Every structure is written in structure tokens, then in C-alpha cells.
Amino acid sequence: MFTTGFKLYFGIAVGLFIAAIVYGYSTGGGHVGPLTWGWKGGVGDHIGYVVLMGLSTVAGTLGLILVAFRDADPAAQAHYVGVDQLPSTPMVTGSVWPVVGAFGAGTMVVGLALHSAIFVVGLVICAAVAIEWSMDAWADRATGDPAANRELRNRIMAPIEIPAAGVATIGIIVLAASRILLNASKNGAVIWSIAIAVVILGIGTLYATKPKLNKNIIAGLVLVTAGAVLAGGIVAAVDGEREFHPSQPDDSAEEHSE
Amino acid sequence: MTMTESPPATETQSVAPVPSPAVGLYDWISTSDHKRIGRTWIRASLLMLLGTAVVGILIGFEQVDASSVDVFGGDNSYFQLWGLYRFALVLMVAAPLLIGLAMVVVPMQIGATNIAFPRAALAAGWGYLLGAGITVVSVLAGGGWGALDGVSQDEADAIALTLLGTGMVIVSLLLGAICVATTVISLRTSGMNLLRVPLFAWSMLVACTVWLLTLPVAIANLAIMYVDLRGGPLTFGNPEGSDAMYAQVAWVLDQPQIYAIAIPALGIIASIVPVIAGTRQIAHWVMVAFIGVFGLLSVGGWSQPYFANTSDEILYIAFGLAIVLPVFAVIGGAAATLAAGDAPVGLPAAHLLGALGAGVILLAAVVSGAMKVIEPFDLIGTSAHTGLMNLTALAAITAGLAGLWFWAPKIGGGFMPSGLGRLVILDFIAGALLLGIPQVVAGFFDSPDLMVTDIDDSVVDAMSLVSAIGAVLVAVGALGVILALIASMRGSGDAPGDNPWNGHTLEWATTSPPPVGNFDEPPAKVVSEAPLLDIADEEVDA
Amino acid sequence: MAATTTPLPVAPARRPRTALVGAMLASGAAFMTYIGLLAIYLVERSNASLAGAEWFPEGVVELGPSGWIFWTMIMSIFTVQWAEWSIKTGDRTNGLWALGLTGLFAAAVFNQLWFIINDTGFTLVGSTPEFMFFVLNGAFIVFLIAAVSFLALTMLRALFGQYGARQADGVGAAAMFWNTVCVMYFITWYVVYVTK
Numbered sequence: 001m002f003t004t005g006f007k008l009y010f011g012i013a014v015g016l017f018i019a020a021i022v023y024g025y026s027t028g029g030g031h032v033g034p035l036t037w038g039w040k041g042g043v044g045d046h047i048g049y050v051v052l053m054g055l056s057t058v059a060g061t062l063g064l065i066l067v068a069f070r071d072a073d074p075a076a077q078a079h080y081v082g083v084d085q086l087p088s089t090p091m092v093t094g095s096v097w098p099v100v101g102a103f104g105a106g107t108m109v110v111g112l113a114l115h116s117a118i119f120v121v122g123l124v125i126c127a128a129v130a131i132e133w134s135m136d137a138w139a140d141r142a143t144g145d146p147a148a149n150r151e152l153r154n155r156i157m158a159p160i161e162i163p164a165a166g167v168a169t170i171g172i173i174v175l176a177a178s179r180i181l182l183n184a185s186k187n188g189a190v191i192w193s194i195a196i197a198v199v200i201l202g203i204g205t206l207y208a209t210k211p212k213l214n215k216n217i218i219a220g221l222v223l224v225t226a227g228a229v230l231a232g233g234i235v236a237a238v239d240g241e242r243e244f245h246p247s248q249p250d251d252s253a254e255e256h257s258e
Numbered sequence: 259m260t261m262t263e264s265p266p267a268t269e270t271q272s273v274a275p276v277p278s279p280a281v282g283l284y285d286w287i288s289t290s291d292h293k294r295i296g297r298t299w300i301r302a303s304l305l306m307l308l309g310t311a312v313v314g315i316l317i318g319f320e321q322v323d324a325s326s327v328d329v330f331g332g333d334n335s336y337f338q339l340w341g342l343y344r345f346a347l348v349l350m351v352a353a354p355l356l357i358g359l360a361m362v363v364v365p366m367q368i369g370a371t372n373i374a375f376p377r378a379a380l381a382a383g384w385g386y387l388l389g390a391g392i393t394v395v396s397v398l399a400g401g402g403w404g405a406l407d408g409v410s411q412d413e414a415d416a417i418a419l420t421l422l423g424t425g426m427v428i429v430s431l432l433l434g435a436i437c438v439a440t441t442v443i444s445l446r447t448s449g450m451n452l453l454r455v456p457l458f459a460w461s462m463l464v465a466c467t468v469w470l471l472t473l474p475v476a477i478a479n480l481a482i483m484y485v486d487l488r489g490g491p492l493t494f495g496n497p498e499g500s501d502a503m504y505a506q507v508a509w510v511l512d513q514p515q516i517y518a519i520a521i522p523a524l525g526i527i528a529s530i531v532p533v534i535a536g537t538r539q540i541a542h543w544v545m546v547a548f549i550g551v552f553g554l555l556s557v558g559g560w561s562q563p564y565f566a567n568t569s570d571e572i573l574y575i576a577f578g579l580a581i582v583l584p585v586f587a588v589i590g591g592a593a594a595t596l597a598a599g600d601a602p603v604g605l606p607a608a609h610l611l612g613a614l615g616a617g618v619i620l621l622a623a624v625v626s627g628a629m630k631v632i633e634p635f636d637l638i639g640t641s642a643h644t645g646l647m648n649l650t651a652l653a654a655i656t657a658g659l660a661g662l663w664f665w666a667p668k669i670g671g672g673f674m675p676s677g678l679g680r681l682v683i684l685d686f687i688a689g690a691l692l693l694g695i696p697q698v699v700a701g702f703f704d705s706p707d708l709m710v711t712d713i714d715d716s717v718v719d720a721m722s723l724v725s726a727i728g729a730v731l732v733a734v735g736a737l738g739v740i741l742a743l744i745a746s747m748r749g750s751g752d753a754p755g756d757n758p759w760n761g762h763t764l765e766w767a768t769t770s771p772p773p774v775g776n777f778d779e780p781p782a783k784v785v786s787e788a789p790l791l792d793i794a795d796e797e798v799d800a
Numbered sequence: 801m802a803a804t805t806t807p808l809p810v811a812p813a814r815r816p817r818t819a820l821v822g823a824m825l826a827s828g829a830a831f832m833t834y835i836g837l838l839a840i841y842l843v844e845r846s847n848a849s850l851a852g853a854e855w856f857p858e859g860v861v862e863l864g865p866s867g868w869i870f871w872t873m874i875m876s877i878f879t880v881q882w883a884e885w886s887i888k889t890g891d892r893t894n895g896l897w898a899l900g901l902t903g904l905f906a907a908a909v910f911n912q913l914w915f916i917i918n919d920t921g922f923t924l925v926g927s928t929p930e931f932m933f934f935v936l937n938g939a940f941i942v943f944l945i946a947a948v949s950f951l952a953l954t955m956l957r958a959l960f961g962q963y964g965a966r967q968a969d970g971v972g973a974a975a976m977f978w979n980t981v982c983v984m985y986f987i988t989w990y991v992v993y994v995t996k
Contacts, residue, residue, distance in 0.1 A: 004452035005443065008464065008550050012471075015554045023560065023573045046842040048568060051560040054835030055471050058828045062467075065824050071452050072444040072817040080816050087813050088371040089445055091775055094288035098381035102430075106388040109426050112484075113396075113419040133377065134953045138962045144809030215284035223287065374818050432829050440822045444815055470829045478836025482935055489924045490931045493844075559836070565843050 005071040009063030013056045020052035093146065095136050096219070101129035128164075132157070173200070289380065291774050292365050292373035297669065298383045299358025299434070300662070303351050304739055306390060307655065310346040311733035313339055314693070318726030321709050322719070333710045338402030340708060341504050342394065344511050344644075345403075347651045348519055349427050350390045353469070355658040356522045357434040358383075360462040362669050363661070364438055366765035366772060367456045369447025369781040374440035382433035389426030396420040404503030406710075417497045418487055424507075425480045428473050435466035447764070449784035453543060456763040456787065458661070460546055461525020464553035468518045475559035479507045501708065505564040512643060513627045514577045515558020516650045520623070523616045523657035524549050524588045530613040530664050531592040532788075533761050535599025542787050545591050552584035569631070569638040578631030582624045589617045608679030612660025615687035616653050622691065623649035626698045635702065641709070642701025645694045652690035652732065659683055659739060666746060667754035671771030674746045682738035689731030696721035696728070762788035816969050823973030827980040830943060834984045837939050838991065841932045848929065855929050856996055860920050866993040869912045873982045876905040880951070880975045887958060888972075890965035899955045899971075902978065906948045909985075913937060933992065940981070940988050947981040950974045 002010075024034025024044040031041025034049065043049040070076035078086040104125030111119025139153035177196050181189045289295060317340055320329045330336040365373045373379050396402075400409075401416030403424075409417065442455060442463040455463070483503055486495030497503055509515055528549075532539040539545060555577050561568040568574045592613075606614075626646045630637040637643075660683065666674040697705075700721035705713055713719075757766040764781050765772075767790060786792050848855050883898035917937065922930040954974040957963060963971050 004546075008452075009467070011550060012467070012554050012557070016557060019560075019573055019577075022576075023571065026572045027566070045566040045568075046846050047562050047565040047839045048560040048571075048573075050839035050842055051475060051562075051835060054832060054839070055557060055559070058471060058831055058835075059467075062824060062828055065820075066443070069817050069820070072815075072821055073451055074446055074448045077444070077815055077817055081813060083813065085448065086815060088447075088775075088777075088780055089374075089815055089818070091372055092290045092376055094285065094290050095377055096284075096288045098377045099287045099384050101381050102384035102388055105385055105426065106392060109389070109392060109422040110419070112422055113415050130949065130953055131956070134956055135960075136377075138957050138960050141811045141814070141962055141967070144811050148808050216282040219282075219284040219287055223283070375822060436822055436825045436829070439825055440818060444818045444821045466825075470825055471832055474829045474831075474833035475836035475839075477833050478840065481833075481939070482837065482840060485924070485935060485938070486931065491925055491927055493928045493931065494840075559832075565840070 003067055003071040003073075006063045006067035009059050009066060013060030013063055016052050016056035016059060020049055020056060023052055024049045092140050093136070093150070095133070096222075097129050097132045097136060101126060101133065104129055132161075287384075290372070290376040292376055292379065293362050293669065293772065295373070295376060295379045295383055296358045296361030296363075298380075299354050299361060299386070300669070301743070302383070302387050302390075303355040303358060304736070304743060306346060307351045307355070308733070308736045308740055309394070310343060310351055311729070311736040313343045313346070314729040315726070315733050317343055318693075318722070318729035321722045322726050323712060334406045336710065337404075337406045337501065337504075337708065338397050338400075341403045342397045344647060345393070345424060346390070348511055348516070348647070349424070349431065350386075350393070352519050352651045352654040352658070353431050354386055354434075355655060356462070356465070356519075357431065357438060359658055359661045359665070359669075360438045360458070360522070361434070363665050363765055364459045364462055365441055365445065366668060366768060366776050367459045367763050368442060368445060368450055369764045369777070369784070370441060370445035371775045371777065372445075373437050374445055375437045378433055379437040382430045382437065385430035385433065386427055389423050389430055391423075393420055393423030393427060396423055402504075403507065404497045404501055405499070406501065407499065409497050414487065414497055417503070418484055421480050421484045421487070421503075425477055425484075428477055428480075432470055432473060435469045438462050439466035439470070447781050447784060453546060454784055454787045456525075457528040457539070457542075457545055457549065458522065458525040461522045461528075461549050464549055465518065465521035465525075468521065468553045468557055472515060472518065472557055472559040473510070476507050476510050479562075482506075502564070506562070508564070509558055509562045511647050512558070512561070512563070513630065513646060514556050514561065514574075514581065516647055517552070517556035517581060517624070517627070518558065520620055520650050520654045520657070521549065521553050521556060523620055523654050524552060524585070526657040526661045526664075527592050527613045527617050528588060529763070530609055530660060532595050532599070533664075533759050534607065534610050535596045535601045536760065537595060537599035538762070538788050538791060540591060540595045540598060545588055548584040548587040548591070552581065552588070555581040555584065570633060575631045575633075579628050582628050585620055585624045589621065592617070605680070607663075608674070608676055608683050609660045609664035611680060611687070612656055612663060612683045615683060615690075616657035616660060619649055619653035619656055619687065619690045619694070622695060623653055626694070629698070630701075636704075637698075637701045639707055640701035641697045641705040641707055643707050645697030645699075645701065648697065649690065649694035652686070652694065656683065656686055656690060659686060662739075662743075664759070665765065667758055667770035668765050668768075668772055670746050671754075672746050672749055673752065673754050673758070675742050678738060678742045678745070682735050682742060685731050685738065686735035689728045689733075689735055692728030693725050693732055694728070696724040700725075757790070762791045764789055766790055814967060814969070816967070819969040819973040820976065823976045827977050830946075830977070831980050831984065834939055834943065834987075837935055838987065841936050841991065844928055844932055856933070860922075861933070861993060861996055862916075862919070863993050865912055865916050865919070866989050869909050869916075869985065870989050872905050872908050872912070873985050876902050876909075877979055877982055879905065880978045884968065884971045884975045887963050888965065888968040892958065892961075892964060895958060895963075895971070896955065899951055899958065902951060903948060903955075906944060906951075909944065910941070913941060936988055936992055940984055943981045943984055947974075947978045950977050 021034045027044030027048065029042050029044035029049070033039070033041030033043045037043070037053060066072070074086050078084065104122050106122070107125060108119050108122030111117070111122050135153060135157055139149045142149045142152050173196075177192075180192050180196075184192050286294065286298075316329045317336075320336060330339055361373055361379055365371070396416045396419035399416045399419075400413040401418075401420035403420060404417065405413065439462070442459050443452075446452075446455065452460070452463075483495040483506060486492060487497060488495075494506065495503065528539060528545050561574055563569065623646055626642060626649060629635050630642050630646060662669065663674045663676075663679050663683070666672065700718045703713075703715050703717045703721075705715070705718045705721070709722075754770045756769050758770070759766070764784075767781055768777050781789070782793070845855050879898045879902045883895050883902065886892070886895035886898055917934075920933070922933055924931060924934050951974050954963070954970050957970060
């Protein structure tokens with residue numbers, strides 16, 4: 001009747017419940033406070049008592065769920081779905097979205113310490129990952145044919161992913177280029193503009209000549225870029241913002257106003 | 259009695275080992291195979307071990323003569339690196355090493371084709387890596403868990419980043435723990451009820467449960483400090499002039515919570531010893547029960563000295579004393595099995611050395627902890643706290659290393675170097691004991707936990723020196739582990755065969771390295787905790 | 801000429817408890833995070849009480865609007881279970897309606913909480929009680945957002961047909977997390993708004 005999982009979790013629950021009562025009374029709890037969650041009388045030290053009671057409640061609940069599931073034993077699961085032999089868990093296809101999600105979470109963390117805009121970028125990445133991840137998980141289970149599943153997934157997501165990736169790439173380039181140009185001198189900005197244009201042209205030409213770029217190269221580029229963005233964010237967080245000089249009065253504008 | 263690590267000749271093959279298939283970067287970051295995901299966790303944690311051990315050396319030498327030696331260039335930097343060493347050793351080395359090992363081994367042990375939620379496990383691994391990176395960089399940039407002196411706005415930003423980075427590490431560990439625990443609960447093969455799961459898998463279920471219940475309380479502490487630092491009345495998140503911020507999460511590194519990190523160590527010891535002894539574990543269910551009891555007694559979070567002094571509370575004392583019992587019981591059970599079996603005589607195997615060493619270090623830890631809660635010894639707030647933390651975390655890491663050597667054929671497809679392994683693990687055990695025990699002894703002479711000024715006591719000085727030597731040994735051991743790992747990755751040595759140690763559990767029923775999906779055919783129905791011994795017995799009977 | 805199609809093989813069966821066990825553990829961890837915050841809230845309130853100080857000024861934190869949230873959360877428990885039951889029995893239309901209704905209740909809860917926070921006039925930097933008020937309610941909002949996101953993704957997958965009579969574990973997992981967040985609110989309501 002009582003499964004091993006139930007015994008583990010319920011054992012923890014009972015042990016911690018007793019611990020909470022002992023702790024409550026030994027730290028100044030009065031009347032029946034420690035026995036009634038503070039309903040009648042004090043519970044003693046709140047930190048210890050509340051955490052112990054919380055732990056006990058959660059462990060007990062987990063124990064009850066596990067006993068309801070019969071410890072999720074293979075035989076019990078097979079009985080639940082009405083088959084004799086429960087199959088092994090099928091392999092799921094590989095996906096880069098978990099790693100992108102981790103970088104998104106890292107970006108959010110850096111953004112929380114540095115700037116809300118970076119946090120929003122991280123949030124957008126995580127939201128995109130949540131949707132992509134869900135679609136991957138759905139496609140994995142659409143049919144029993146992995147190739148058909150992949151095709152199905154791409155048919156739905158590619159029309160969204162390709163424009164979104166294009167917009168994101170343009171956005172990143174524009175943002176990065178603007179930061180560089182704002183920091184460069186007047187002549188330097190011209191050189192930087194030409195250099196950036198050449199790099200974009202070069203990448204475009206490379207992609208046009210070799211449309212099926214090696215996935216490893218793309219993965220490496222994305223990893224390096226993501227790492228650089230995070231590291232840059234941390235450095236910026238620690239160094240703080242650069243000093244902004246007051247803008248020079250525009251003589252011509254003054255002349256016009258006169 | 260000593261045992262041999264040499265696998266039986268009949269099990270080895272003379273052909274060169276087949277190296278793991280070449281894996282590109284894309285495969286590496288997009289994999290859904292639990293073995294690759296686990297390897298990412300393991301390698302990252304070993305790199306963190308090396309870095310942490312180097313910081314440990316610096317701290318050790320600073321403490322040899324805190325007044326005249328100034329390794330860190332100021333008390334505040336010292337305090338920040340001191341904090342980093344502690345959190346890194348426990349949360350960024352020991353826990354991820356054990357989770358990584360479990361991610362590789364546990365699904366095979368229970369006859370599953372993969373881990374539960376493999377994508378979440380991958381995300382958790384990278385989240386841990388990034389969180390650890392953010393924490394380390396932020397501390398190096400002037401952050402940390404508070405500051406002993408005033409802080410600038412930039413340093414306050416770095417402190418906020420440290421809090422968030424630590425939180426990210428914990429969340430990632432919890433996500434990894436959910437994957438491992440769910441695997442044990444819901445992906446077992448036919449006939450394997452929870453009482454029949456191998457003891458390492460069981461210990462990981464207990465450990466993950468305790469981590470999932472208690473570490474979120476630390477996230478609550480970190481969240482409150484962060485929000486307060488960023489815009490609150492600075493009741494909790496005032497970073498200036500004290501170690502108050504560190505103190506709010508220090509319970510994670512103190513007993514009883516610190517023991518939670520060592521729960522899997524008991525499982526690893528109890529998994530390796532019966533295989534070496536060549537017999538079934540005596541009283542398997544008793545071991546299951548005592549690992550559970552150890553888990554129960556390592557539940558922390560309720561003892562937060564920053565908010566309420568618990569050191570003289572009966573519950574704190576009872577937990578501290580009682581936890582000695584399950585450790586003695588499990589190690590005693592393993593020793594009885596070893597004595598009852600027919601372990602071959604010879605040079606001890608690296609993994610057996612590691613298992614026994616981890617047991618010794620853990621015993622030293624719980625005995626130190628028991629002394630710490632006995633009021634007349636007056637060890638609260640002394641360096642005994644650091645000693646206890648070092649001993650417990652290093653027991654967990656030593657057990658993890660033993661597991662790395664033991665399950666190497668299933669992790670990477672080949673053996674880890676046995677000679678280097680013995681040296682490294684012996685060095686590691688010696689380092690752990692030399693690092694931790696002198697700190698406990700120094701505690702009897704009122705050596706403080708955070709030593710910013712020199713203590714005028716020759717015993718404390720001597721203990722600090724021994725402790726520093728221990729830190730050096732641990733760092734050398736960490737370097738040795740990395741070298742051994744590189745050597746095994748290069749595929750040197752004999753091919754291990756499928757079951758080189760005559761293991762008893764299902765991970766030894768598949769090839770080395772295991773294929774994607776682990777088993778070509780589903781394992782036969784399990785009827786006991788040692789399914790391969792059952793098959794061998796049936797063959798003998800037939 | 802009639803077009804011929806080759807039927808694709810049916811996806812292999814999944815273990816029905818995996819998602820639920822994962823959600824159970826995640827819900828437990830989330831709940832313990834909340835308990836950690838609650839414990840600090842109670843310790844600070846107890847300290848204030850021992851020092852003879854007032855925790856919240858009289859009449860500022862009112863029970864009325866928080867009670868509406870309480871009842872809204874109660875109703876959402878029924879709708880989320882309705883969603884799970886509908887999907888389990890293959891009634892996808894009802895399941896999606898129920899999920900949508902739960903989302904609507906979540907929006908109502910956000911609206912009510914926004915009103916409460918504005919009504920109190922508390923600021924994060926104000927004082928320890930005000931700060932703790934924000935911490936506990938803020939934590940609930942964060943978990944509520946997580947639960948709504950979980951439900952939204954579940955709804956997306958249900959829309960695409962992943963969940964049905966054959967497989968409803970994802971909806972059950974989302975419901976389990978939702979119910980945990982409801983319990984968090986019930987505790988917040990009792991501790992912050994009833995016993996003040």
C-alpha cells in the first residue's frame with residue numbers, strides 16, 4: 001500500500017514536522033502555537049519554524065502525489081495507459097534552443113544589474129526560446145517519423161523564424177554599428193563605415209557562394225558573439241557609463257537663429 | 259586487505275579502443291543525449307575545481323600570516339575571494355560534478371534510454387556555466403557577497419551581479435536536479451521499483467529532493483538582498499562595512515545544510531564497494547533507509563544564524579549529533595560487504611581508493627560537526643566551520659572522482675589512467691584531510707572563521723601552515739584529474755569491454771561507450787537490486 | 801484520379817507521469833522559495849511587534865480587494881481542472897475555453913493587485929514593512945507570470961493537437977503549477993491582508 005517513494009517523502013515530512021514542533025517550543029513557542037501553525041500561541045523563532053513547516057508540508061504533499069502515482073512504477077504507468085509493456089522513452093531531437101535559452105537567462109541577469117534594455121533583450125530571447133522549445137517538443141511527438149516531424153516543424157516555424165532572424169540581425173548590426181560610430185572620431189567613423197560595409201558584403205558573398213554553411217561554423221560564431229555580448233555587458237556594468245561631454249554649440253544654427 | 263583495480267583478463271579486449279565519434283560544436287551544443295550533457299557538466303565542474311583550488315591556495319597562504327602576508331591587496335578583496343572560494347567549492351564544483359555524473363550514469367542504471375527532459379538538462383548545464391562565469395567575473399570586478407569597507411556605485415553593481423549570478427547557478431542546479439530526480443522516479447525499466455534502484459541512483463533521488471526543498475530558500479535570501487540593494491530601504495541588502503550579506507546565505511555552507519552536498523557520496527561508496535567485493539550489498543534496504551535518514555538530517559534552511567541564533571537550540575544539536583549515525587551505518591554496511599566478499603588482493607583501484615577515502619573524509623566531517631554542536635567546545639564562529647565545510651565538500655568531490663574512474667567506460671568509452679588515478683586520488687584525500695582537520699583543530703584555539711588579522715597563537719599558526727599545504731595538495735590533485743581526463747579523452751590504454759569490473763547494475767549491461775539510446779534491446783525485467791548478478795546466478799543454476 | 805497518401809506512423813507512447821513528476825518537483829521548489837520569503841516577512845513582523853512598533857499603518861492595507869483576488873483564484877482552480885479534464889476526455893474545445901478563462905482570471909488578478917499596490921501608496925524604499933509588502937506580493941506576481949506563461953505554452957501545444965485523450969500530462973503539469981501558485985496567494989492573503 002505504501003510505496004517506497006511515499007515512505008521517503010512522508011518520512012522526511014514527519015521528521016521535519018516533529019522537528020518544527022520541537023524547534024517551535026524550544027525557541028519560545030507557547031500554548032499550542034507550534035502545533036497549530038500559530039493559531040493559538042506563539043511559534044517561537046519564525047524563520048526556523050516556518051521553513052521547517054513549509055518543508056514538511058511540501059515533502060508530505062510530494063509523498064501523497066507519489067503514492068497516488070504508485071511511485072510512477074513502470075507497471076503502474078503501463079496500467080494507467082492500458083498497455084502491457086510501457087515503451088522506453090523515445091529520443092528527442094537535438095536543439096540549440098536550450099543553449100540559447102541559457103544565454104537569454106544570462107542576458108537577463110546581466111541586464112538586471114546593468115540596464116533595463118539589456119534585461120528586455122534577455123526577456124525577448126527567453127520568450128522566443130519558450131515558443132521554439134514548445135514547437136520542437138510538439139513536433140517531436142507529431143508522428144512516429146522523425147523526418148516528417150522535422151519537415152512539419154519547419155513548415156510552420158520557418159516562415160516566422162527567417163524574417164525574425166533577419167530583423168534581429170539587422171537590428172544587432174545597426175545597434176552595434178551605431179555604438180561604434182558614436183565612439184569613433186569624425187574620420188574614424190568614415191573608415192569604420194567602410195569596414196563594416198565590406199564585412200557585411202563579404203559575409204553576404206560567402207553565403208551566396210556557399211549557401212549551406214557548416215553548422216559548426218555558425219554555432220561557433222553564435223557562441224562567440226553571445227559570449228562577447230555577455231562579457232561586454234558585465235564589463236560595462238562594472239566600468240559604468242562613459243562620461244558624456246556637453247555638445248559643442250552649433251555656430252551655423254546660431255547664425256540662422258539670429 | 260587490499261583490492262585490485264585490474265579488470266579480469268577475460269573481460270578486456272586486445273584491440274585498440276574505439277574513440278567516441280567525433281562531435282562537432284553544433285552537436286555539442288544541441289545534443290539531447292544524456293551522456294554528452296553529463297560530460298559538459300563534469301568537464302565544467304572540473305575546470306571550476308582547478309580554479310577554486312588555486313583560490314584556496316591563496317587563501318591558505320594569506321591565513322598563514324594574516325598580518326604581514328597580503329596576497330589579495332586588502333581585507334575587502336580577501337573577503338570577496340574567501341566568499342567566492344566557499345560558494346564555488348560547494349555550488350560550482352561539488353554539486354555540478356555529482357549532477358553531471360548522475361546525468362551520465364543514472365539513466366543507464368535504471369534501464370532508461372535517456373534522461374527526463376534532456377533539453378532542460380542541457381539548458382541547466384549551460385545556465386550553470388554562465389552563472390558561474392558571471393559570479394566569478396563579478397567578484398573579480400569588485401563584487402562579492404557584500405563588502406568589509408565602503409563601495410562605489412560600480413562595485414554595488416558588481417555585488418548585484420554576484421547575487422544574481424549565484425542565484426542563476428542555484429536555479430540551474432535545481433533544474434538539473436529535477437531532471438535527475440524525475441528520471442529515477444518515472445523512467446525506470448520494467449520490474450525496477452524504487453527499492454531496487456542502484457544505491458547511487460537512490461542517493462541522487464534523496465540528494466535532489468533535499469536540494470530542491472532547501473536551496474530555493476537560499477534563492478529567497480538572494481532575491482531579497484538584490485531587491486533591497488536595488489531600491490529598498492537597505493535592511494537586508496546594505497553592502498557596506500560588514501559581512502551581513504554573506505551571513506544571510508552562509509547557512510548553505512554550514513551544518514546541517516552542507517551535508518546535503520555529500521548525500522551522493524554515500525551512494526557512490528555503496529555502489530563501488532559491492533562490485534569490488536564481488537557480492538551483493540548486505541542489507542540493501544538498510545542502506546536505502548540510512549541514506550534517506552542522512553538526507554533528512556542534512557535538511558537546512560531552517561537554521562539561519564543571521565536571523566536567529568540556533569547554535570544552542572536542541573534541534574541544531576540533535577541534528578549535528580544524529581547525523582553521525584547514518585554515515586557510520588552506510589560505511590559500516592559497505593565495510594561488511596567488503597569483508598563478506600572475495601575482493602582480489604593487490605594494489606587498490608583508484609575508484610576503490612576514492613570511495614574509501616571519501617568515506618574517511620566524510621566521517622571526519624560529521625565527527626567535526628558533532629564536536630561543533632557540543633557547547634563546551636565553543637567552536638561556533640571559529641575556523642572549525644570552514645574545516646567542516648571543506649571536509650564535507652571535498653568528501654563529495656572525492657566520491658565524485660571515484661565515480662569518474664569507476665564509470666569511465668560508460669562516460670567516455672575508455673578507462674581513466676589507473677596509475678595516475680591512484681596518485682591523484684591519494685593526493686586529493688591527503689589534501690582534503692590536511693586542509694580541513696587543522697582548521698577544526700585551530701577552532702579549539704579560537705581561530706576565527708574569517709581571519710583578517712593574525713592570531714597570536716603558535717598552534718593556530720602551525721595549523722594554518724598545514725592547512726595551506728593541504729590546499730596545495732588539493733590543487734595538485736585537481737590538476738592531476740584534468741590531466742587524467744585529457745589522457746582518457748585521447749583514447750590511450752586498453753579498451754574496457756562492456757563490464758570490466760563485473761558490475762552488478764544495468765549500466766554494465768550495455769557497450770562501452772554506450773550507444774545513443776543506451777540499450778540495443780530493452781533490459782530484461784529486473785527482480786532485484788543487482789540484475790546482472792541475477793543473470794549470472796541463473797546461468798550458474800542452468 | 802484520386803490522390804493516394806501514405807499514412808505516417810503514430811508517435812510512440814510516452815510515459816504518462818514524467819511531466820507530472822517534473823512539475824511536482826518544480827512546484828515544490830517554487831513553493832519553498834516562497835516559503836523562504838514568507839519566513840523573513842514573518843520574522844521582520846515579529847521583530848517589529850516585539851519592539852512595539854506598528855507594522856502597517858491602520859487602515860492602509862484593506863481586506864476587501866484582496867478578498868476578490870482570493871475568490872478569483874478559487875475560481876481559477878476550477879477552470880484549470882476543467883481544462884485538464886476536458887483535454888483528458890478528448891474535448892479540446894472545452895479545454896481551450898477553460899484555459900482561456902483561467903488566463904482571464906489571471907488578468908483580473910493582475911488588475912486587482914495593481915489596484916491594491918496603488919491604493920496603499922507604499923513605496924519600495926519606504927520602510928521595512930513596505931518593502932516586505934512588495935517582496936511578498938512581488939514574488940507572487942513573478943510566480944503568477946510563470947504560471948500564466950506555462951499555461952499559455954500548454955495552450956499553444958494543445959492548439960497544435962499535442963494534448964488530447966491520448967496524452968494530457970502537459971496540461972496536468974501546468975495545472976499542478978497553477979494550483980501551487982494559488983496556494984501561495986492564499987497564504988499571502990492570510991498573512992499580509994488578514995492577520996496584517
